[in-house]
Amino acid sequence: xxxxxxxxxxxxxxxxxxxxxxxxxxxxxxxxxxxxxxxxxxxxxxxxxxxxxxxxxxxxxxxxxxxxxxxxxxxxxxxxxxxxxxxxxxxxxxxxxxxxxxxxxxxxxxxxxxxxxxxxxxxxxxxxxxxxxxxxxxxxxxxxxxxxxxxxxxxxxxxxxxxxxxxxxxxxxxxxxxxxxxxxxxxxxxxxxxxxxxxxxxxxxxxxxxxxxxxxxxxxxxxxxxxxxxxxxxxxxxxxxxxxxxxxxxxxxxxxxxxxxxxxxxxxxxxxxxxxxxxxxxxxxxxxxxxxxxxxxxxxxxxxxxxxxxxxxxxxxxxxxxxxxxxxxxxxxxxxxxxxxxxxxxxxxxxxxxxxxxxxxxxxxxxxxxxxxxxxxxxxxxxxxxxxxxxxxxxxxxxxxx
Numbered sequence: 328x329x330x331x332x333x334x335x336x337x338x339x340x341x342x343x344x345x346x347x348x349x350x351x352x353x354x355x356x357x358x359x360x361x362x363x364x365x366x367x368x369x370x371x372x373x374x375x376x377x378x379x380x381x382x383x384x385x386x387x388x389x390x391x392x393x394x395x396x397x398x399x400x401x402x403x404x405x406x407x408x409x410x411x412x413x414x415x416x417x418x419x420x421x422x423x424x425x426x427x428x429x430x431x432x433x434x435x436x437x438x439x440x441x442x443x444x445x446x447x448x449x450x451x452x453x454x455x456x457x458x459x460x461x462x463x464x465x466x467x468x469x470x471x472x473x474x475x476x477x478x479x480x481x482x483x484x485x486x487x488x489x490x491x492x493x494x495x496x497x498x499x500x501x502x503x504x505x506x507x508x509x510x511x512x513x514x515x516x517x518x519x520x521x522x523x524x525x526x527x528x529x530x531x532x533x534x535x536x537x538x539x540x541x542x543x544x545x546x547x548x549x550x551x552x553x554x555x556x557x558x559x560x561x562x563x564x565x566x567x568x569x570x571x572x573x574x575x576x577x578x579x580x581x582x583x584x585x586x587x588x589x590x591x592x593x594x595x596x597x598x599x600x601x602x603x604x605x606x607x608x609x610x611x612x613x614x615x616x617x618x619x620x621x622x623x624x625x626x627x628x629x630x631x632x633x634x635x636x637x638x639x640x641x642x643x644x645x646x647x648x649x650x651x652x653x654x655x656x657x658x659x660x661x662x663x664x665x666x667x668x669x670x671x672x673x674x675x676x677x678x679x680x681x682x683x684x685x686x687x688x689x690x691x692x693x694x695x696x697x698x699x700x701x702x703x704x705x706x707x708x709x710x711x712x713x714x715x716x717x718x719x720x721x722x723x724x725x726x727x728x729x
Contacts, residue, residue: 331360332360332493334494334650335363335482335490335492335496336362336363336496337364337498337505339363339370339464339466340622341639342623342639342642343363343621344450344457346621346643346647347453347457348398348453348457349392351456353650354655355655359654364465364484365464365467365468366467366470367466369464370450370451372451374405374406377598378406378552378554378598379445379446379447380526380598380599381445381447382552382558383443383446383636384410384550385442386440386441387440387441389441389641393449393640397456401451402448405444405445405448406444406552407444407448407553408442408443408551408552409438409441409535410440410443411439412429412432412534412537413536413537414427414428414537414539414590415540416540417540421588422540440537443537469484470483470499475617478617479493479617480492493617493661494618494650495619496618496621497625498624500622503623503624505620506610506620506624511620512610512611513609515606516607517604518562518605518607520563520565521563521565521568521602522561522562522568522602522604523559523560523561523571524559524561524600524601524602524603525598526598527556527557527583527594529557529591529592529593530593531591532591533549533551537550537551540586540588544567545561545562545564546562547563556597562629572600572601580594580595605629607628608627610624613666614670615663615666616662617661619646619670621639622642625674626677641673642677646673649666653665
């Protein structure tokens with residue numbers, strides 16, 4: 328194996344930047360040459376500006392990954408809001424009803440279940456770390472071509488330059504240009520829903536609780552923000568999402584207050600608005616010789632459980648360990664036999680989560696009275712099942728099991 332190993336990460340979102348940070352902090356970091364490419368401008372985070380619409384629920388396990396990179400303290404000191412409780416309930420019952428799912432941090436021996444953080448704040452903190460480590464970050468640098476001799480890649484850039492890579496890591500999102508150029512197919516499931524996002528000022532304090540109400544048209548999430556507002560993520564019909572986007576503030580307040588069953592009193596719109604269509608997709612395989620997919624380039628899931636960023640960060644953890652171990656043993660990290668270890672660990676876990684979220688969305692969207700009764704009965708049983716609840720918290724929230 329020729330050293331240093333040249334690794335090019337395409338995509339400077341949370342997952343791509345975290346991948347660069349994890350490798351730069353790994354045991355074999357001195358034997359790596361890292362470059363991050365992104366077609367967009369270098370992001371700038373202004374903590375005095377309006378909070379961004381794109382937020383992530385960063386679970387405790389994911390926070391540990393970001394902390395190991397050296398970014399977490401900066402993230403927490405920005406506008407991260409801890410959530411100590413979660414409440415998930417069916418629209419056929421009240422939020423304090425017997426079938427409501429309740430998760431509380433103190434029951435699991437942790438200070439919080441996670442944090443609601445603006446994506447831009449996470450990216451900014453990661454970029455600061457990479458700048459201090461003198462990692463090669465190239466913004467406004469689009470991907471023009473991707474060629475391989477079966478072992479190494481040659482990446483053509485939009486400005487006419489080209490760079491070689493022993494390993495290309497695609498972190499360029501659900502519409503991944505790397506994945507497309509590499510000829511990796513994806514399987515898609517269109518939900519027939521759109522997500523409406525905004526911020527709202529609740530009449531009652533959010534109490535550092537993440538709320539999610541399942542309606543017939545899809546789930547409504549109220550995620551606590553550090554300034555007392557809540558981030559709204561409403562997965563619903565495209566028609567209702569479009570109506571919410573164009574509604575007056577008074578109309579939208581009435582819509583959100585009714586949809587949330589007044590769990591936080593009235594919800595007054597207080598921020599920008601946006602919509603995006605929802606679909607799940609999964610790459611047929613994650614790796615080729617000299618190439619690996621991570622994050623949304625490999626898998627995109629329904630936002631109802633806030634698992635997108637967390638799944639991507641778990642990909643980062645797994646792939647970094649595989650690369651680090653291979654180099655330490657003198658193996659070439661771009662070999663498919665090496666990269667398959669990452670694929671075997673993550674593809675099964677991601678597939679399970681995707682099927683679970685798709686099934687959960689279908690279950691709660693059913694208008695059948697029989698299904699509704701069975702659903703609420705199952706939620707009551709889940710509340711009473713200690714081991715099952717512990718496992719759900721461990722897997723979905725990244726909180727250590729008791």
